[in-house]
Amino acid sequence: MENIDFLYGLLGLNFWGYVLVSFVMLQITVLSVTLYLHRDAAHRAMDLHPAIRHFCRAWLWMSTGIVTREWVAIHRKHHARCETPDDPHSPQIEGLRKVLLEGAELYQEEAKNPETLAKFGRGTPDDWLENNLYMKRRNIGITLFVVTCLLLFGVPGIIMIAVQMVSQPMLAAGIINGVGHHTGYRNFECDDASRNVVPWGLLLGGEELHNNHHAFPSSARFSIRPWEVDIGWGAVRVLRVLGLAKVRRVAPRPALDPARSSIDLETARAIIVNRMHVMRDYTRSVTIPVMKRELSALREKGRSLPRRARRLVTRQPALLDAAARARLSELLESSQRMRTVHEFRERLKALWDSKGSVSNERLIGQIREWCQQAEASGIRVLQDFADRLRAYSIQPAV
Numbered sequence: 314m315e316n317i318d319f320l321y322g323l324l325g326l327n328f329w330g331y332v333l334v335s336f337v338m339l340q341i342t343v344l345s346v347t348l349y350l351h352r353d354a355a356h357r358a359m360d361l362h363p364a365i366r367h368f369c370r371a372w373l374w375m376s377t378g379i380v381t382r383e384w385v386a387i388h389r390k391h392h393a394r395c396e397t398p399d400d401p402h403s404p405q406i407e408g409l410r411k412v413l414l415e416g417a418e419l420y421q422e423e424a425k426n427p428e429t430l431a432k433f434g435r436g437t438p439d440d441w442l443e444n445n446l447y448m449k450r451r452n453i454g455i456t457l458f459v460v461t462c463l464l465l466f467g468v469p470g471i472i473m474i475a476v477q478m479v480s481q482p483m484l485a486a487g488i489i490n491g492v493g494h495h496t497g498y499r500n501f502e503c504d505d506a507s508r509n510v511v512p513w514g515l516l517l518g519g520e521e522l523h524n525n526h527h528a529f530p531s532s533a534r535f536s537i538r539p540w541e542v543d544i545g546w547g548a549v550r551v552l553r554v555l556g557l558a559k560v561r562r563v564a565p566r567p568a569l570d571p572a573r574s575s576i577d578l579e580t581a582r583a584i585i586v587n588r589m590h591v592m593r594d595y596t597r598s599v600t601i602p603v604m605k606r607e608l609s610a611l612r613e614k615g616r617s618l619p620r621r622a623r624r625l626v627t628r629q630p631a632l633l634d635a636a637a638r639a640r641l642s643e644l645l646e647s648s649q650r651m652r653t654v655h656e657f658r659e660r661l662k663a664l665w666d667s668k669g670s671v672s673n674e675r676l677i678g679q680i681r682e683w684c685q686q687a688e689a690s691g692i693r694v695l696q697d698f699a700d701r702l703r704a705y706s707i708q709p710a711v
Contacts, residue, residue: 322467331469335476342376342480343518345369346384347545348552351520354437355385358533359549362557370438374447374454376477381443383424386434390423391490392530393433395505396632401429402490405506409495416486484516493523500537501528501589502596502629511541519543528589529564537564565590568708569701576681576703578673583705584680588665591702595661596627598701599654599694607648616647626655653690657683 326334349369352358361369373379387401394400401423404412412419423429437443447454458477462470488510497508507527520526522535522543536543552558567590573580584591604626625633625641633641645652664679671679680702687699 320467322463322465322470324465326466326469331466331473334466335473338376338473338477339480339516340518341372342477343484343516343520344545344548345373346379346481346485347518347520348548348558349373350379350381350384351388352533352545352549354381355388356531357436358531358560358562360559360561361552365552365557366438367442370442370447371454374451375458376455377481378451378455379481380424380448380451382430382434382437382448385437386430386432387420387423389433390429392527395507395527396494402486404491404495409491412491412494413487416490417482420486485520489517489520489523493521497524499524501525501593502627503527503589504629504631506632509541515544518548519545525564531562532564533560534563566708567591567594568706569704570706571704573704573706576677576684578677579707580703580705581673581677581680583707584702585665586707587705588662591705592658592662594701595658595698599692599698600626600658602694603650603654603692607651611647626651630659650692653692654695657687657690657695 324330345368348359349361349366350373353361353366370381373381390399391401391403396403396405398406400406402412402416402419407419459474462474464470466473492510493508494506495508497510499508501524503524505527507524509524510521512521519535519542522537522541525535525537525541526532528537533549534543534546535541536546549558549560553560565586567587568583601623604622608622621637621640622644625637625644628637630638630641645655660683664676664683684699684702687695690696
């Protein structure tokens with residue numbers, strides 16, 4: 314009888330007890346990654362209490378072998394070189410299958426690049442623990458984790474260990490880095506192929522809202538739309554109440570002041586800060602309505618319509634392949650109104666793409682000129698949008 318009890322570890326849990334403990338341990342790992350590695354260390358969107366940081370470092374060292382400097386450097390390089398040959402793990406470059414099945418190998422390969430660690434790993438822990446234990450003795454951590462699980466949980470602990478060890482390669486390297494840049498919906502037309510891949514919240518802690526994150530990488534909150542659930546943000550709020558976390562930045566929420574009619578520096582700042590929301594509003598209120606009306610007119614004339622017309626007119630041109638760009642050109646040539654609203658969209662985007670190279674006065678003048686020309690376009694939805702653009706104002710972060 315004692316031998317049988319020993320097989321189930323010192324705790325002697327029942328089946329559902331093992332399931333619950335496995336799920337809790339998985340959540341600790343996921344939250345350590347999203348709160349500490351991602352939102353705190355990589356993007357400085359929040360500051361965790363030193364005790365929480367040390368706990369996350371120790372837990373990740375034991376349960377995954379992840380080292381802060383390596384993870385942060387690789388992630389920062391992913392943002393800086395996104396969807397290019399220098400991106401450490403882009404399915405657009407490597408192919409979805411490779412990132413899904415060999416994401417951990419891609420991570421390990423990049424972690425061996427000293428240039429990546431030196432350039433993108435700045436500001437990460439550089440203390441005795443990091444340099445002499447976590448980085449040099451990562452196998453000791455994993456060994457401690459394995460031995461502890463076997464002692465506490467017995468034979469079922471083998472399965473629990475396996476779940477922990479495969480969780481990050483499967484969830485982070487596979488779903489987030491792979492599917493998150495290949496399949497899903499987009500709230501914002503970023504310059505990369507990032508997607509939101511819900512529903513995975515209970516497994517990914519909010520990381521599944523990947524398009525939102527790429528739109529606002531320095532935000533501690535990943536959810537944007539009311540129905541999106543960021544479990545990591547829920548944990549942040551709890552820690553903040555307990556005095557264990559300080560939020561530095563969150564994604565802006567657009568505010569419109571109908572009383573504003575002139576474009577000044579505050580208007581320009583509000584437009585730049587909310588540029589992803591501005592482009593989303595333009596797509597929904599200008600591009601899509603005009604596209605539907607023009608396609609209907611073409612259909613009545615018996616003209617053939619380009620495949621996936623909505624994708625053609627809403628996607629960033631740089632993300633379209635040669636065939637898609639040819640179809641877009643064909644569509645724009647067939648409709649003067651479509652060509653006009655597309656040109657206005659590209660000019661609007663160019664305003665903030667060049668914001669660092671022009672003075673505030675010049676930027677204000679460019680916005681005024683854009684609005685004046687939009688109002689003179691004769692396209693009602695474009696005129697309404699220009700009027701709405703004048704009303705943008707800065708809203709304090711919540």
